[in-house]
Amino acid sequence: HLVHKERKYSKIKDKEFLAALKQEFSQVEDTRWDTYLAVVRKAVYSADTVTSEEVRECLELYKVVRQKA
Numbered sequence: 001h002l003v004h005k006e007r008k009y010s011k012i013k014d015k016e017f018l019a020a021l022k023q024e025f026s027q028v029e030d031t032r033w034d035t036y037l038a039v040v041r042k043a044v045y046s047a048d049t050v051t052s053e054e055v056r057e058c059l060e061l062y063k064v065v066r067q068k069a
Contacts, residue, residue, distance in 0.1 A: 018033055018034070018037050018058055025065055027064070027068070028043075028061065036057070036058055040058075043052070
């Protein structure tokens with residue numbers, strides 16, 4: 001993960017972090033990263049519940065990223 005590679009990524013804004021993710025893991029479609037960040041924001045800032053489908057998509061994305069790491 002980017003945060004594990006360089007601690008500086010833990011303190012950047014969402015937009016910058018998203019751009020870094022897209023650059024570092026260019027094999028992943030941009031729309032998947034956009035969806036991922038929307039789910040993270042929902043989980044952190046919203047009273048709405050994250051759906052099992054959203055969790056599943058994040059898990060699948062994690063598996064792709066983990067293969068590259």
